[in-house]
Amino acid sequence: MPDIFVGNPKDSNFPKKESVSESEKINKEQVEEPKSIDHRRQIVEFQADKEHSHSHLFSSYCEKPSGVTFADKLENEELLLFLRKHLITNVPWIVSALALSLAPFILIAIAGFGALPINLLPPVYITMILFLYYFFVIGFIFVHYLTWFYNIGLVTNQRIIDIDFSSLVFENVDATKLSQVEDVGYKQVGIIRSIFDYGNVHVHTAGPAANFEFNAVPHPERIINIINALIGKTQHIHV
Secondary structure (H helix, E strand, O other): OOOOOOOOOOOOOOOOHHHHHHHHHHHHHHHOOOOHHHHHHHHHHHHHHOOOEEOOOOOOEEEOEEOOOOOOOOOOOOEEEEEOOOHHHHHHHHHHHHHHHHHHHHHHHHHOOOOOOHHHOOHHHHHHHHHHHHHHHHHHHHHHHHHHHHOEEEEEOOEEEEEEEEOOOEEEEEEEEHHHEEEEEEEOOOHHHHHHOEEEEEEEEOOOOOOEEEEEEEOHHHHHHHHHHHHHHHHHHHO
């Protein structure tokens, strides 16, 4: 029997060809939606949901930090991640600094039992020795804190920047565009790293650009998810 429908077009039971076509069109668009849209949605949700956080002297992880600036900032460049080594990584040198600070008091206590001939020295000499000793201890603390403080990783909406600082005289700054990033991953080995949730993040780039490594940074899985979302957005724009 031929597919012929006879009836009043105004009748509600009459099939509406236009409405069926629109629904099919919507379903087709949903099926053919590119995967890169998911990356755009991830980064848009990240930028919309996450409010600006304040970075302080002991910050090791900040998303969209406020009040942070850096040299050679590009036009319309927005800082999304501010990274340092996890604060717990400072425990070894802090314990050493405390031990060094308490060492003279321990020696004085031992000298009180006559085990050390400290009392034979003039008080002026003892004062000068203690002054020089604690000057060394303060310098030890100062160098280690600055080394931790100025070793920074930055992730913006356009670039990844790695700032290496050591021994007060060496500074190295590397940067690469997000379009040159090929792959990111992280390594988290050990009970301490798992408990405090920190690890090494590896960023592999294309061409002559150097590979980046952020050592002992907090929330490594969160970091690579954010970078992956940025890579997806950048690739969608440049393809």
